[in-house]
Amino acid sequence: MRLDSEISDILTRATGAIASGCAELHHAPLRDTATLSRWLAAGHNAGMAYMANHLEIRERPELLLEGARSIISLAFNYNPAVARDAALPQIARFAYGFDYHDVLRSRISGAVTEMAALLGGEYRICIDSAPIFERYWAEECGIGRRADNGLIAVPGYGTYVLLAEILTTLPIDLIRSHGDDCAPVSSGEEGRGDSPLQCTHCGACRRACPAGALQSDGCVDARRCLSYLTIEHKGEWDATGTAAMQTPSGRRTLFGCDICQRVCPLNRHTPATEITEFQPIGGLLSLTGAEAATMTQPEFSRIFKGSPIKRSKLAGLLRNARNTLTDKG
Ligand code: SF4
Ligand code: SF4
Structure with missing residues (x-):
């Protein structure tokens, strides 16, 4: 409403x-x-x-x-407004x-x-x-x-x-207003460019998901989802998680995953956010896997103060970063 x-x-x-x-x-x-x-x-x-x-x-x-x-x-x-270079291991945009x-x-x-x-x-x-x-x-x-x-x-x-x-x-x-009872109220409801307004069921997101985590009902099998494995999972990965993280995309993932969003036509023309706090924190756009793999606790605490990346703790980031160093691509 x-x-x-x-x-x-x-x-x-x-x-x-x-x-x-x-x-x-x-x-x-x-x-x-x-x-x-x-x-x-x-x-x-x-x-x-x-x-x-x-x-x-x-x-x-x-x-x-x-x-x-x-x-x-x-x-x-x-x-x-700006994304990390595609040659760098991925950090999910929500965590910039x-x-x-x-x-x-x-x-x-x-x-x-x-x-x-x-x-x-x-x-x-x-x-x-x-x-x-x-x-x-x-x-x-x-x-x-x-x-x-x-x-x-x-x-x-x-x-x-x-x-x-x-x-x-x-x-x-x-x-509620006394107007239309159930219309969407997004200021972008007219759509942008050639982006569809709603999911077209094109299947691009499921095809792109590196280890088959995205299910046909839109649910995610967290055991093989790069986002879960690099953010929420504590400790070393089990065999299923390791297999997901050893895919080419897994080896290029430092924190979180946007692959099923990057390929989606709904996101072709998403404008940059006007929320300044969501713009990249200092150093994030250029952080390499090698730099992350040698980070100390004081560096981690200073760089990621107030950032969602602190959720993985230093141990999680080091684990993810070491995995990116096995990338042969
Ligand atoms: S890629 Fe986007 S539009 Fe296509 S099925 Fe997935 S969510 Fe829907
Ligand atoms: S976040 Fe990545 S791994 Fe998880 S469902 Fe989407 S594409 Fe698959």
Whole structure:
């Protein structure tokens, strides 16, 4: 649903969101719970055991905030203005700048303060910080559609977007406009160049996925996903992980993976983000595998202060960097 224009203005001005919408809270559909259960049963969550927690809350998001009645979904473009040279090992674009959890929380908190002053109510901001079916709610709020690479595509921006949610006790009638009930509100809804507005099911993302992690239902088998293996996985890789990291693309991966997004026609003309905190931090554009492989703890802490790359810890980055040095290409 479209937001009231005054609220929409607060959210986009104060946060830098490229799309925002709202929906009345209701039980999330069993379809999403069933998909998650199948993914867990297949072991595709790898070492992310926490994904099996709080299934009841995922289905009933009103449990996250007492008296919650509505949800606002927000999308943020994180595409940096400049990309690393293709000859360097890949670092996922979301990790070029400062950690989006901190950046977005700070920005959304300002907007929530303004909303509370205008309308009252209680709020809870969710940025990967609560068990919630965020892609389901993004669709319900009309800000984008799921693509076959498993991500939400926002018309005119593609899938280089981050999602965040605001739960609120305000009733939906207070925060929606009286206009069109379910139109997307992205400022790029007209599309750009020859980029399609929605996933065309062309299959390019699945064909490009180096070790077959991307499944036909858009779910990802984390055990063979370069993103999981270089960011979330702790310690040495098992045989499946090692096989994925020994593919040519795996050997060229330092932190995270954008391959299924790079090949996607939805992302052909994604503009550069206007969020300055998502532009590359100093030294990131030129960091080589060899430099990363010899990094000391003080260097790691200094260079990646406030960066999502700190999530892998020094040990993870060294492991990834040593692997890139086996690249024969
Ligand atoms: S590459 Fe094709 S199938 Fe995959 S998400 Fe993009 S448009 Fe959809
Ligand atoms: S992030 Fe990389 S490895 Fe993971 S599903 Fe996408 S293309 Fe495959």
